[in-house]
Amino acid sequence: MRITPTLADDRVPLDTIDLFDPARYAAGSQHAAWRTLREQAPVWRQAGPDGRPFWSVTRYDDVLRVIKDHRTFSSEHGTILAVLGGDPAGGRTINLMDPPRHGAVRVPTMTLLSTGAMLRREHVIRARVRAMVQPLLAGGELDLARLLLPLPLLAVGDIIGIPTEYWQDIPRWTMAGVAPADPAFADGTVEETLQSAHHELFAMFHALVRERRVRPQPDVITSLLGVQIDGARLRTEDVVLNCYSFVMGANTTTPHVASQLLLAFAERPDLWRELRAAPELADDAVEEGLRWSTPTNHLVRRTNKAVTIAGTDIDEGELICAWVASANRDESRFADPYRFDPRRAPNPHLALGNGIHFCNGGPAARLVLRILLEELLPHVAEFEVSGDVRHLRSNFINGLTSLPLRVHPDRTGSGR
Secondary structure, X not given: OEOOOOOOOXXXXXXXXXXXXXXXXXXXXXXXXXXXXXXXXXXXEEEOOOOOEEEEEOOHHHHHHHHHOOOOEEOOOOOOHHHOOOOOOXXXXXXXXXXXXXXXXXXXXXXXXXXXXHHHOHHHHHHHHHHHOHHXXXXXXXXXXXHOOOHHXXXXXXXXXXXXXXXXXXXXXXXXXXXXXXXXXXXXXXXXXXXXXXXHHHHXXXXXXXXXXXXXXXXXXXXXXXXXXXXXXXXXXXXXXXXXXXXXXXXXXXXXXXXXXXXXXXXXXXXXXXXXXOHHHHHHXXXXXXXHHOOEOEEEXXXXXXXXXXXXXXXXXXXXXXXXXXXXXXXXXXXXXXXXXXXXXXXXXXXXXXXHHOOOOHHHHHHHHHHHHHHHOOOEEEEEEOOOOEEOOOOOEOOEEEOEEEEEEOOOOOOO
């Protein structure tokens, strides 16, 4: 797997760049292409497979502008390259809404997902994470990419309103939903895989919504049932779509930050030893893990008016793809950006977004990742890559489908 360019001066010819093709991400993130674009064509136009054109921005300041300025750059058409023609859920789910509807959904649900709400549940989440990592603490070889897939559900599964009996299946369904062409999650053709994953998730949420109408609970599902937009409550189908959006956002990102964070420490055991000696830096390590992995490669917006970005004129109604993963390696913003540095400060990464669409699950992700490190630091002396690391075949999610690591437990009992 290639998280970074092979060489510090990696570049590629402009005429070979294709940021859409998911197959190109099977070997790792396209950092060489993004670096070339930042330097030579920071606002760049290409077409998708169906001929629909889209613009790409790759520099930090331009990416931040696009994802932060919701008045100029709308989310309602669609936010990923897979739906350049328009997302059928546009204007109906929190991630595909502009104000004022967006706030009507976000405000009540964020009460349940805020930093304070997460910290009040830290002891519950820690107990779950501690149980999950027990196989690691025994030592030996494990596929951590698989082991860590349920991680976000340990933090927010019950807050969303999902019973624990679904927690082992949801990671497979959600990953099939965002990467149906990846062999690790394929169930037939791409269309068959998507249909199967969506059927399972929507059937589950329809059943849970029916149950919450009868027996409300302090969870996201019940909160969504109380949302009113333009004086009317959300339709059942829209409640289900928003539930789907919440679980997809959580389960297709956080596990990949965790696995790539541990891979980085396996590749740099000296940094793991440093963190063991200073565990109070766990929060900083999490922030660098978010920057380093950037689980969401891109976010798409549509222009509400004509704009000029980096000297390039773009008409109203055009699609712009903001490459967050490129922004988080921008040399103008991050010193030595291709170096994993758990002590990096400041670290103004955009891995969790910015503006009104800042990741709803950001507080939960940060907390569960910190807890994961804190539960491993006293007990694991070293991680060692023990096989082929396989990358997700997706232009949207930067993730691992296999991370075989040999875990060396600390037998001294010193925790250092």
